[in-house]
Amino acid sequence: MKNYKIKCSLPVLVTFFTGALLASITGSSLAGSANHKTLYLQNKAKLKLNTNTQITIANANAMFAANRDIQGRKIYKDTELIVRFKPTISQSALTLTVNQYGSISGKKLSFSNNKQFNVVKIKSGESIHQVYARYKSDPNVISVTYNYLFYALALPTDPRFGQQWGLRNTGQSVNGVSGASGADMGLQLAWDVQTNCSSVVVAVLDTGINYTHLDLADSIPAAMQALMRDFTGADPTVPGVSAYPQAGHESHGTHVAGIIGSRANNGLGTAGVCWQSSIMPLRVLNEDGAGSTSSIAEGIKYASANGAKVINMSLGVKIGPQFTVADVEILSVAMDDARTAGVVVVIAAGNDNTDNDLTPVYPCNLPHDNIICVAAMDQNRALAEFSNDGKTSVDVVAPGTNVLSTLPGISLTVANANTGWTGSNVAGPWAEGVCSFVEFGVLNANFLLNPSTFCADIPGTYSNTANDVIYKGFNLSVFSGAQQVSAVGLLSLDLEVDTSVSPIVFDEFTIMASPGTANPFIAATGAATTYFGSTNGSLFEGTFAVASDCYIATCTIGFRLRSILTATTVTGAGVGISLLNFVSLSNAPGVGAYEYFQGTSMATPHVAGLAALLLAKNPNFTYLDTINAIKNGGTLVPAFNKTTSGRAVSAIGAMRYTAAPTGITVSVAAP
Template sequence: MKNKSFFLSTALFIFAILFTAYPAYGRYQPEQADKGLGFEQPIYREGEVIVKFKKDVAAMTAGSIASSYVMRPVREFKILSRRKGQPYLLLKSDRLTTQQMISVLENDPGVESVSPNYIRRICAIPNDHSFDQLWGLNNTGQTVNGISGTLDADIDAPETWDISTGSADVVVAVVDTGVDYTHQDLAGNMWVNPAPDTFSDSLSHLYTDDTYGINAFAGTGDPMDDNGHGTHISGTVGAVGNNGLGITGVNWTAGIMACKFLDADGYGTDADAITCIEYAVDRKTNHGVNVVAINASWGGGGGANNDPLYEVISAAGNAGIIFVAAAGNSASNNDTTPFYPASYNLPNIISVAATNQNDNLASFSNYGPKSVDLGAPGANILSTLPGGGYIPPAIGDLFFDDMESGGGNWTTGGISNNSWAITAEKSYSPDYAWSDSPGPPPNKNYLDDTNSYLEVKNNIDLSETAGQDIRLGFRAFVALEDGYDLLFVELSKDGGATWGAISSLTGQNPVWHVYAYYIPSAYRTAQFRFRFHLSTDDTNRYDGVYIDDVGVGVSVGSDNYDYDNGTSMSAPHVTGAVALLSAKYPTEGVSDRINRILAGVDQLSSLSNKTVTGGRLNLFNAISPPLPPYLIIASAGSGGTISPSGQVYVPSGTDKTFTIIPNSGYHLASLLVDGTPVDTGNGTIVSYIFEPVIANHTIVATFEANPAASSGGGGGGGVAVGPLAVGLSALLGWWKRRRSVVAELARRG
């Protein structure tokens, strides 16, 4: 939500990242948010564009237009196409670059607009045993992960839970890297589709077995998280509360819909993001699912108002869905350097900065006095992560190797610098382990520009494991250049012909830890394989990776947690607030819920001139009745008055009239409502009514001097006709126009 006015009730005032490995891997660094893998990524997907065709062009014709330019349609965005009455298609070309595609299509008479397919990246007193580590929900000044805090620098969650702890009927769509729906603290709060699709159709957004949501990136119905980012976000929104396990979310009870569009590295495209958002809108509008919010802890520099991603977020708003977006992790001003989607000028977007344990703006957080709405806890945040629940060896393992019998179960290879070997230098048990850099450092550090792998040699039959929680587990010692050198954990369903990453490890964690990853149903074949794939750059070499005790077996569910930083972590606090408000006040709409959140902030000097509200989320203020009044800012230029003027607070749902009076010799020249010109009836309007008031507004009147009267035979002067001296016909005309304006305002809410 951009350029908003807000109301701070006196009564209420009184009361980024990218995970590249999982839990105990030493990735956390105080007040530093991951911005990506550390290497430069393209801003859009080459050879792809998103096209809006004109209203008189049918979908079939649009496909023919694409074919004539050596392009092909690979996806139609159904929600946008139906809402706008014109085809929206994702086009690909194997011969043309993106810029060539844009140049050709911009000159086609059937095309209204064309955009690159931009790439986006990833930027909770219950009895849960780690609740005392959740400073963002309840800050007593405690020390968390070695960092001390400030009393009450939190969102007042315990006070709020006396009023509401959430509802399973309220659904939040986490559009991200997916969600580990087997996690012990999330499984009970996952949204479950009562009627999953039975076949796949990418053009129609149908995905087989979309039980918990969809995977737009892979075109499947399995949104299992292969990165960790989306699972961490989901824990903050709605980890099950009061279950005696791990943590709790802002909501103890909720419905989490998993919509995956970001890959294992934390990158994704606008086309896949649009598909996820359309899925959430479709579930709400056509299937009766009460989706109230979408969490978007990702973004990028490419984009503009009115592009396809903007339009689908607008469609979500029209469906009653609030879009909560992370402001970004570059410590930059979004007013001058936009970060999309947080910077889109849409009334259903809440843009969120990150605060730390001492109520300061986090050092990495983006900000913007006109474009970032508020702050929320986003540093040193403990939440859920995929993995765990399986420690090899275990009874019933389908595969296990402790490396004590040599390398017969394995093969190595790659494009460059393959140095994998079994070593006795380091092992977990008892004597041997695999390593990419066998031997003591520094002479036996891994090599620059390595692209090599350690692969299980024989197929493992997982074809009879449907319905079981099967995981790949192993022990690892990791010493890699953080963010630049990575060990990818990859799976194959076809004996090694193709591979897909489910996780990546990086950074310094030079002690033995156990890792365990859920094997998605798509890989449960008779030709299952896995491998460890090392990729390094050309600088800064370390001791590398050691792997021991590798197994495939049955898990008891994920049970991992870890800390991280980023506006990615602050956004889900606000998303959780939207869900909690929706459970408490189910009849209130988008504007009311946003008004509660923004009006209820705790004012902070650290956020003054850094955010629109100058404050940090306070959940208790937001949920406490009554609904805060809305603010209408009324102003008039010289030559007349508007009454009332200045900051006018109006109770929600009531009408408010503003009277406009030109001075003698002046007439009304223009009237702007929320920045949009209103028909003044040639200066005859005498008042303007907002009915009913269900949002913040601005109204600005400007005046001009009447033209001098033309001189005549007797030299007499004319008298300017002011807006109060209008004839009956003019008044009737004004009345009709006013009714039309009011109807339009009511339609827009």
């Protein structure tokens, strides 16, 4: 299959932490994409990412104007700007200016040194770019920025500890992949020194956490629950977040929290870097895995003011080379507050296999010395093939592939096969076939293919007039009363994309679920998810939600490959999807599941947990002491020379690290 060589520039939010030319949208029906939500497919299991997609300036501006990145996701909130007025402007003049410029006053955010930002909302019918230009030319305005969207990087006795290679690597096979003995964090010896981090509050700025998970309940005690906040639209002054999965959207944050502080020696699941923890869940990413600059800045400010000593941020935004720290000024100011409070902020480097020195990823590339930015390594202590690096911007490397950790809820599965499908073209382009993706541990698996040559050594191409539908009925009545049901399948795509036009045009692969027995694309009711782009010959775990009215005996699932482009030549190989599993999340308290994720989002909490471990052992450590110990106490790895330290994190090395004394003079008296 072809490997896209992207010559266009990806502006803000381009590739984020997914890297592959892949995205999806989902909605209640196919009647107009305006109702669809953008999904962020960060850190899906088995995802192999596109390589070396560096950014140029040329098409970045076109994508920015269209407010769509290469994956079809929004780059910034199209109804908000962040404005910083001069402190000398009166409130009445400020209000008048906001109104005259076609906007409405919104939330005010105040930080240290009397720096105040106004999040203004754009009036209906106004162009955000024109409103931006008005503020930009006003002498009473210090700065105006778009509100960018960040997306969504002694041994325990826990029964699945043996699968946590990042904590102890004996060369064991994990999720079908074997590693090199000793290529881990060196925690076995460190745990002889310290295991309990409960004296150090770690704030997880993410999608929220299911704190009723049995392996996390002790790590998020009542004191931490009282500090939980939601900055994604709910009133952040109201304590607490939903105790249960919000339609499964807390998976990312729950997985991150488990890496930091899954309770050890409780006879359940996994162990965290810290065996006992105090985790503060702060929701800054919404149900689509996206969070605005202002929401994330609020989360940083809140965590810093409420006792956090470590902040984990497994999130980021990739910005074209023409963008600078000034474009995320409010984030930089919030980080100033965190530094003043002595907080260590651990941030993911990104999953684009690119150099952050050339194309910055924020907040990783912020210049603050209380930040430690983390790349990901695999089980053989090699840089993960998806991981970003950067000689001056990325600091250390930590385990980030095949990472087993906590997920909200429990799973139920309905058996399925790739037989019994019917539809308008089932005997034509769609075919049943056997595929192998050896590097992902998938051998001779049954797939549905379009065209039938998709898995061939030399694949063909799909039709430039494709509108190929197949569908099948399933009995999902076993899920009656469930909170959420999702269909899960391994998916590989290679579809056409035209980046020369604005907005970008994609060919589409759509999955749709509809109650009844009819072709769901004719019924045009139910839940739909559309994918577009390319996985570059690799697999990812595709998931789409099934609407509650389909939890019945006659729910029909349909697939459609549709060509949108008018190009006369198609070079894309098409689509392959494995047999589906249907999974539900329980709404009952005290349950929990576990899953493998990968990405720098998973490497980051390994380092956040280590920072908490160091601070618990050394309560007088400053943020600089902690970061220096992590960076200088790591294991030198020649392949990691494109980081500031050149090292893989080592817990015992950090514990043992002692900075060389300074300011010492020696005088020798004459005999």
